[in-house]
Amino acid sequence: MLITLKLFATFRNGRFKVAEQELPEGTDVRAVVLSLGLTEEEIGIVMLNGRHGELDSKLSDHDTLSLFPLVGGG
Amino acid sequence: MDKIFRVNMTDLTTKIEAVPAAWAGLGGRALTSTIVAAEVPPTCHALSAQNLLCFAPGLLTGTAAANSGRLSAGAKSPLTGGIKESNAGGTAAQMLAKLGIKALIIEGAPKSGTWYNLSVGINGVTINEEKELLGVGNFAVIDAVEKRLGKKTGVLTIGIAGELKMTAANISVKDPDSKIRSHGRGGLGAVMGSKQIKFISIDGEGAKPVTIADPEKFKTAARAFSKALLDHPVSGEGLPTYGTNVLVNILNEAGGLPTRNFTTGQFEGHDKISGETMHDTIAARGGKVKHGCHAGCIIQCSQVYNDKDGKYVTSGFEYETIWGLGADCCIDNLDDIAKADNLMDDIGIDSIETAVMFGVAMEAGILNWGDSKEMLRLLTEEIGKGTALGRILGGGAGSVGRTYGVTRVPVVKNQGIPAYDPRSVKGIGITYATSTMGADHTSGYTIATNILNVGGYVDPLKKDGQVELSRNLQIATAAVDSTGMCIFVAFPALDIPECLPALIDMINARFGIALTGDDVTNLGKHVLKLERKFNQEAGLTNVHDRLPDFFKNEPVAPHNAVWDFTDAEIDEFWNF
Structure with a gap:
């Protein structure tokens, strides 16, 4: 399956802003996080197709996954 | 002992009062709202002599507690018709606290057309006639007051918007770099203008450290509090690196970034105005990625944004301003948004109300979607010169909506809705x-x-x-x-479980309670x-x-x- 992976803030350092990734069926968010060399603890916000997701969320074909460190403003 | 400094602009008198027992345990918003509720008739016209304008530092302001230097300003709001407290950084709060001024209350209004400035010092307030700085922008007012009274002088000032009593007018506070922080929301600049006060100077001569009842306990609590601020990823790392503008991309992904006057929740040009792009632009141009709005701020969410030639454009460049002029007005040019931010500081007009207003003005056809050059012209030539159109725009989003018959006007109690779509982020x-x-x-x-x-x-x-x-x-x-x-x-x-108890311990140690x-x-x-x-x-x-x-x-x-x-x-x- 093909997903769009978007990275934000410090996660872009040495990586990318956006990339398409071909992944095996049944891959979850955690596997993508680890494949990027990130740890679970570093993940602040997971968004899957514009909604909050979990590390356990399973990905589907054509999903957009967005990963943010814990950041904020106001 | 702390005192209340009171100024009457009707008979041009000033006095120093003891703090009433009921106000002794209050500071900041609790105090300004208590004063307004006690002394302002709720049905009065907010720009009449019956309204008052008061300033109060917080309970911990002036101490060594991290991030405690905010000043509250209070009045009945001419924008909402209700009570208003707006707080800001800058140097004034800590100066007032160290001078032992628990609150500065300005009541009444002059009977003639004469304008004034107020000089606040350890011995009280003097009221002085002001001629030279009328019609002058806030940056030039700060320069002129520093030349007159010294570099360290604290300044609270209004620009042309406040002088003309526009309901989006703010009150500018000099920051540690002689730039500007703002009591932004609710038109408090118009209230100061209605009292015909162009600026208030604060002389710190004779200021003393605030007294701490239990210094050891205070020190321990202050250390734990600072540690919590620095340990949390948002206040310790995210805010100093990207500022509040990191939210552009987050809200865009979540579909809660109000775009084109709240007609959709995502903006095509989001990346060009994002916190990530802003960070890289500031770094490349030799600006400051992190910066504090007051002495003792350890979060440093502010920044200094320079132009292509490395010259200062603006600081305190916030997500809400960038969202409003950006996504909500479909402008993807961060340099033009930065210029507008500086102009709004100089004119003395709230950058949230004005940004929401421009979205409504675009819907009304006053200017085209995305036309940042015309936005800059309207700020400079219309609002900044107080033309008839400028006064309508300077009245905020509600004012433009009413005048032009727009029905999609994002306001509650006539105050513009900022930066987060309430349909897709329901708590806000x-x-x-x-x-x-x-x-x-x-x-x-x-x-x-x-x-x-x-x-x-x-x-x-x-x-x-x-x-x-x-x-x-x-x-x-x-x-x-x-x-x-x-x-x-x-x-x-x-x-972080230790954070709030440390904050309460600091208050207890400060006052012995x-x-x-x-x-x-x-x-x-x-x-x-x-x-x-x-x-x-x-x-x-x-x-x-x-x-x-x-x-x-x-x-x-x-x-x-x-x-x-x-x-x-x-x-x-x-x-x-």
């Missing part, structure tokens, strides 16, 4: 609806929990838990706004109820605790969310 909608301040994200920042996973998580697209979330945050915020603390201390306070967590919660509840009572007596009832109809009738992409709270569900907010 409850805050916008119920806040005593009109639409104000800072008064109960549910984005923390709806979007940022701080303080737990409440699904932004569902109604469950939103009223309780907003209520708890509004109560806590009313208390924090009374301490002189920056609201961003809420991020660690929501997640024994407040508990419940006492602080009760203070927050008391402040909200006091403000609510003033608003009800001013004619703002639960009927005004509502979002505009279009939020119910127009689904917003990408989630096709609508505002679906019933009136009774919203009114449940006040059940405490």
